[in-house]
Amino acid sequence: MNVKECNLVVAMGGPGSEKEVSMATGQAVAGALREAGCKVEELVVETHDVTLPEHVDLVVNTIHGTFGEDGQFQSLLEEAGIAYTGAGSAASKLAFDKVASKERFIAAGVPTPKSEILDSSQEVRKPSFDLPYVVKPPCEGSSVGVHIVQSEEDVEPALKDAATFGEQILVEQFVEGKELTVGVLGDEVLPVVHIAPRSGFYDMANKYPWMTGDGGTDYYCPADLDETTTAKVQKAALEAHRSLGIEVYSRVDVLLGTDGEPYVLEVNTIPGMTASSLLPKAAEQAGYSFPELCLKIAELSAQVDRNG
Structure with a gap:
């Protein structure tokens, strides 16, 4: 499938609590894919009952949280035989459930907090x-x-x-230490991002000050870590990604404890994807412009066999 010759539909919004953030992601991704030379239609999803436009070759899923990230939307697309971006329904459901994913981390030897x-x-x-x-x-x-x-x-x-x-x-x-996040794109582990909230922890206010009107966070990419620690953090992130069977891409949240050890918190299968979001920041350090990153995700997703 040549993505630039396909009819792409960017699905955004959704019925969950993260609709507003998803709209920002979806609009940014749609713009980036157009800049990359793709034919793009935007679809705002309001409920669980989704009607897709005709002649869809690939759905670009940018619905954060409930419905879009927990395997429900993926299952609908699989039943309809429509290709889509990101993790499959099984991996999405597993990653979205922090209890189930933690059990998988422990079984796979991925370091994670007690x-x-x-x-x-x-x-x-x-x-x-x-x-x-x-x-x-x-x-x-x-x-x-x-x-x-x-x-x-x-x-x-x-x-x-x-x-x-x-x-x-x-x-x-609670693990005292640095908040880090690591993007995984195909088989490539991206540079580590250090997340430094200006106050408190990395909550809604600090993640999305444009939405809440307060808070704020500073980001450092690549994180100021020595080579050994960087490699240890990236290894833990990749192991977490693989332990959940995630296809295509993800962003893994990690705490670096004061003991110098990484502790994986969770894996995000549909991370924020505005030009200023964390995965694009890391991808830029690795040499991908935002349009190139969005196109790469679409291309890798188009190669996934959802029937396998």
Whole structure:
């Protein structure tokens, strides 16, 4: 499939909590693909009932979070026999579920923080390990519902909030250190990005100050790490990506502890893709312009056999 001769549909929006961020990604990707010489149509998805335009050769999926990133949209496209970008339905579902993906990390020997799963359908008990720890819903993106709990008085409110998102709560031991992220593109591991929030942690406000009106984050790419540490972080990211069976590309979030060891938090199968997003920042350091990156993702995706 020659992507430049195909009819591409960039799907964006979605019914989940990350619609606004997805719209920014989708519009940026559509513009970049046009700049790369592709024929592009934009599709704003509002509900789970999606009607695709006729004569679609490849759907470029930029729907973050629920529906777009959890395997549901991918399953619909697979049933319809339509090619699409990124991870397949099985890998998407696995990566989106932080509990299931952590189990896979542990089985594959990928370093990840100590954790416990709490049942939010019953009276929520405290985790067995000491403060501080991180409370998060397993199946939300963009740090939705995430709390870093430092004191006993904050435990109950954090657990109650996380319980509103589903039947399970993931509690992870807090790892003091640098927030890093690593892009994987095909078999290539991209330069490491250091994420430095100006205050607090990398939550919605610090990720998207243009959307929330406050917060902010500084980014350093490549991260100021020595060669050995860089290689260790990139190795952990690639192992995490592969342990989940992800096709084409991803962005792996890693904490570099004060002990110098990397700890994988999660793998994003549809990371932010505006020109200023983290994966494009890393790709630029590796020699890809934003249009080249978007075209590369489309080309690699077109080669994937979804029936295999």
